[in-house]
Amino acid sequence: MRCDVVIVGGGIIGSAAAYELASQGVDVTVFDDPLSLGKATRAATGLLVVGRGQRVRTEHAQLLQLSLALFEPWIRGLEKRAGKELGFRRGSVLRVARTERESTRLRLAVELAVSRGEEAEWFTAEQVREAEPLLAEVEQYGAARFEIEAVVEPERLLDALRRGCQTLGVRILPEFVKGLEPTGLGWRVYGEERKVETDKVVLAAGFASIPLAQSLGLSLPLIPVRGISIAAVVPLKAQFAFTYAGLQVVPRQGTKVVVGSTLEKHEGLPVIAPAKLAELKRQSQSFFPWMARRIAVEVRCGVRPGSAIGRPIVAKVPRYPGLSVAVGHYRSGVVLAPLTGQTIREILFSERLSGAGLVWRWPED
Ligand SMILES: Cc1cc2nc3c(=O)[nH]c(=O)nc-3n(C[C@H](O)[C@H](O)[C@H](O)COP(=O)(O)OP(=O)(O)OC[C@H]3O[C@@H](n4cnc5c(N)ncnc54)[C@H](O)[C@@H]3O)c2cc1C
Incomplete structure (x- = not known):
């Protein structure tokens, strides 16, 4: 099998890139590990925020703002394709x-x-x-x-993105990528069952990009940070999403809310640590009386692709023609998805960069 671009990872970042590329007629294949399928994205609470009320507009805050400005038209297009709304509410x-x-x-x-x-x-x-x-x-x-600032339902957004990709002809292969190698003319990507030849590869497998990069002799400055969020049905319907004492409360449909989230050092398996869950419950109950009367629906756990350089790593990799990465979005991957998708298309196929600030200058060695 051959295609123009292979994307490794079908979380919000890989899917946003695939959707953007396929919208422009690029032939794309996405490999997505069926065992973790958008692991960080599906645990996300869904706050689309710029910063924490800081007075100085940092470079990162500017990127978030730029992506937020793209969000509404992007999501309305997805909603039209999906025929349903995705829980996006601005100013809420x-x-x-x-x-x-x-x-x-x-x-x-x-x-x-x-x-x-x-x-x-x-x-x-x-x-x-x-x-x-x-x-x-x-x-x-x-x-x-x-x-x-806005909210969205990350899971529904991811499902709509994946369906949108498929409508545009993207092949989503539910396979773990074991390895990739340059062929001289392009790349060969090895899934568990299939192998695909391609001109360009985008590594967008969240924190799991680390071993794949290592297999090519590349070191990605990523720090995996695990997080838990609790979905609960509460006695009253929330009108707003809110942040309070480091906690986030984000409404879903009906009287369901998602409360999160923990920040934990990730030491291996993305499993729920009972002590951390107990701490999140205790903390939320001590602040919000209704949390004691909640009906817990689900506890989710994901590993954020934290970045040791304090910013996402969206870049072409020097000395590896055709290889790019889109990782390290840490706590803002949902916010930055539209800008990342657009930036990946631009670095792969155009000289003009509208989201230039997102592109990381990979240190040449
Ligand atoms: C508890 C929690 C709350 C959060 N809240 C917010 C929030 O409110 N707002 C916000 O903007 N962000 C939030 N985030 C951060 C956000 O979820 C992440 O930044 C974002 O989801 C990262 O997306 P990703 O596509 O890079 O990674 P992921 O969603 O982890 O996707 C990576 C994909 O790669 C696949 N994969 C991995 N290895 C391989 C392989 N070898 N072969 C094939 N596929 C592979 C996996 O199956 C997965 O589907 C939160 C995160 C957590 C954990």
Whole structure:
């Protein structure tokens, strides 16, 4: 079998890249390990946020903002193809201040955003209680809302992306990639059953890209960071998603919410550590009285592809013609998916880079 581009990994990043390439008529094959199928993506809570109310616009915050600006048209196109909505809601995230200090910082962030011409507002503690039933009994000092920030349901988004890919002719092979090798003219990718010849390969297998890169003598500066989130049915329907004391609460359909998430050193298998789960439960129950009356639906665990260089690694690999990587999105892979898809298409097939800031300059050695 032969195709233009093989993508290793069908999580949100590999799927976004495949969708973007196939939309432009590129012949794409995606290999996706059937045992982990979008592992980090399916555990994600689904907050599409820019930063934590910081006053300085870091390079990373600018990338997040750029991708968020692409999100709405991207998701509306996917919704049209899928014939259903994917839980995307702009302006629906409250950053709740737990302390007076936090409220000062967040109020300043709102003022700064407004002075830049962005839409943002400050809710007093009373307004928060009125607007969000799940925060009615929670101790807080008000909340900031930024219009650009949004929520989405990552699982439904991933399923819609994969279906969209298939509609556009992408072959999604449910196979673990054992290895890849340059052939002189291109690449040969070895799945468990099939092998595919291709001109270009994109390594987008999240933290599991590490051993594949190692097999080529490449070292990817990735730090796997495990995380747990809890899906629960709660007594009241949430109107907003919110962040509070490092926790995220994101509504799903009906009265279901996802509460997350832990940040754990990943030491091997992506299994749920009972002590970490107990800690997440204890913490969320101590803040949110309704968590004690929840019906737990599911506990999810994923491994975030953290980056040792503090930014995603989206790049062509020097000295390996035809090989690119799209990894290291850490806690923002869902937010950065549309920009990453677009950037991969541009670095593979065009000289013009609209998301130039996302492209990492791979150190030449
Ligand atoms: C608890 C938690 C909460 C999060 N919350 C948010 C959030 O609110 N907002 C946000 O933007 N981000 C969030 N994130 C981060 C986000 O989920 C990740 O950045 C993103 O999912 C990374 O996507 P990925 O495609 O790189 O990796 P993954 O989703 O892990 O996908 C990698 C894919 O590669 C496949 N694969 C691996 N090895 C191979 C192989 N050898 N051969 C073939 N296929 C292979 C796997 O099957 C998998 O499908 C969260 C993450 C976690 C864990």
